[in-house]
Amino acid sequence: xxxxxxxxxxxxxxxxxxxxxxxxxxxxxxxxxxxxxxxxxxxxxxxxxxxxxxxxxxxxxxxxxxxxxxxxxxxxxxxxxxxxxxxxxxxxxxxxxxxxxxxxxxxxxxxxxxxxxxxxxxxxxxxxxxxxxxxxxxxxxxxxxxxxxxxxxxxxxxxxxxxxxxxxxxxxxxxxxxxxxxxxxxxxxxxxxxxxxxxxxxxxxxxxxxxxxxxxxxxxxxxxxxxxxxxxxxxxxxxxxxxxxxxxxxxxxxxxxxxxxxxxxxxxxxxxxxxxxxxxxxxxxxxxxxxxxxxxxxxxxxxxx
RNA sequence: GCCGGGGUAGCUCAGUGGUAGAGCGGCGGCCUGAAAAGCCGCGCGGGGGGGGUCCGAUUCCCUCCCCCGGCA
Numbered sequence: 001x002x003x004x005x006x007x008x009x010x011x012x013x014x015x016x017x018x019x020x021x022x023x024x025x026x027x028x029x030x031x032x033x034x035x036x037x038x039x040x041x042x043x044x045x046x047x048x049x050x051x052x053x054x055x056x057x058x059x060x061x062x063x064x065x066x067x068x069x070x071x072x073x074x075x076x077x078x079x080x081x082x083x084x085x086x087x088x089x090x091x092x093x094x095x096x097x098x099x100x101x102x103x104x105x106x107x108x109x110x111x112x113x114x115x116x117x118x119x120x121x122x123x124x125x126x127x128x129x130x131x132x133x134x135x136x137x138x139x140x141x142x143x144x145x146x147x148x149x150x151x152x153x154x155x156x157x158x159x160x161x162x163x164x165x166x167x168x169x170x171x172x173x174x175x176x177x178x179x180x181x182x183x184x185x186x187x188x189x190x191x192x193x194x195x196x197x198x199x200x201x202x203x204x205x206x207x208x209x210x211x212x213x214x215x216x217x218x219x220x221x222x223x224x225x226x227x228x229x230x231x232x233x234x235x236x237x238x239x240x241x242x243x244x245x246x247x248x249x250x251x252x253x254x255x256x257x258x259x260x261x262x263x264x265x266x267x268x269x270x271x272x273x274x275x276x277x278x279x280x281x282x283x284x285x286x287x288x289x290x291x292x293x294x295x296x297x298x299x300x301x302x303x304x305x
Numbered sequence: 306g307c308c309g310g311g312g313u314a315g316c317u318c319a320g321u322g323g324u325a326g327a328g329c330g331g332c333g334g335c336c337u338g339a340a341a342a343g344c345c346g347c348g349c350g351g352g353g354g355g356g357g358u359c360c361g362a363u364u365c366c367c368u369c370c371c372c373c374g375g376c377a
């Protein structure tokens with residue numbers, strides 16, 4: 001029996017994935033599934049540049065605005081929900097088209113994740129306190145005794161990963177480096193095709209800056225003001241723009257500085273996204289040229305399928 | 306035209322007679338339950354042009370060009 005196909009359209013932020021995806025979805029008879037760690041949140045449409053209503057009207061979209069911003073979200077939840085969407089979409093005789101910029105989410109979906117218990121909050125808190133008191137190097141040395149392989153891979157300053165590795169060891173009794181080898185994703189069950197949209201760096205940064213200006217025109221300040229009244233979850237709080245505008249609202253700097261910070265941090269983010277995607281050799285790269293419309297790009301992608 | 310200050314990394318600037326640094330920016334990488342996060346690495350330079358002194362000049366001297374301030 002032939003494997004069903006799943007498509008991914010990924011790429012750094014502000015390359016025009018959402019617009020392109022609509023045209024591509026039409027050609028592929030696809031439904032779009034978001035692959036974005038921030039657009040899962042409600043009430044964050046402007047700050048996350050979520051696809052507009054007009055776009056959503058044209059093609060069915062999934063996993064957008066499904067979580068209240070007070071709630072945490074993570075990869076494993078994403079994986080579960082996305083896997084379910086794949087089944088449903090294929091059942092409807094449609095093709096899943098994943099669109100977004102969160103490389104880890106894509107990777108976990110395709111390549112899998114090891115089974116572990118949900119994070120242990122109190123244990124984590126304890127470990128972070130120790131890290132603060134004794135330094136991340138101390139925890140790293142401890143990790144080195146239980147799981148030298150993981151310790152070798154994780155930098156002694158990378159507190160977050162050291163804590164996770166220790167947490168996994170304490171809750172499962174197994175070294176994370178061993179568990180990480182046990183991953184099973186969807187990659188084997190489906191025919192996967194990944195396209196990454198890209199453009200020259202200076203043009204990309206220019207578009208990012210323009211997009212952020214546009215966000216302000218759309219009412220970003222108002223949206224963020226409302227968000228800051230809520231008790232934002234740790235994960236939702238990470239969206240670029242929250243801490244930058246908080247600094248403005250609390251009078252630490254002016255609006256121009258807040259904008260500058262947002263633009264800068266978004267450019268750095270785009271660079272990190274590219275690093276992630278570059279590593280994945282399955283990806284077919286699509287270079288957007290100066291005059292390319294989303295429709296033209298979609299046509300080009302379709303011709304390569 | 307005269308006097309003074311300056312021309313060193315993409316930007317703002319240090320420094321030294323012996324193959325140039327810092328901050329900002331930029332670039333590269335890592336990533337398995339926080340990933341729009343977290344972490345790591347890399348000066349990325351024909352020292353404004355030309356000539357001279359010297360074993361050796363970015364640093365000293367001469368000259369030209371450009372910028373800033375003052376006087377005309």
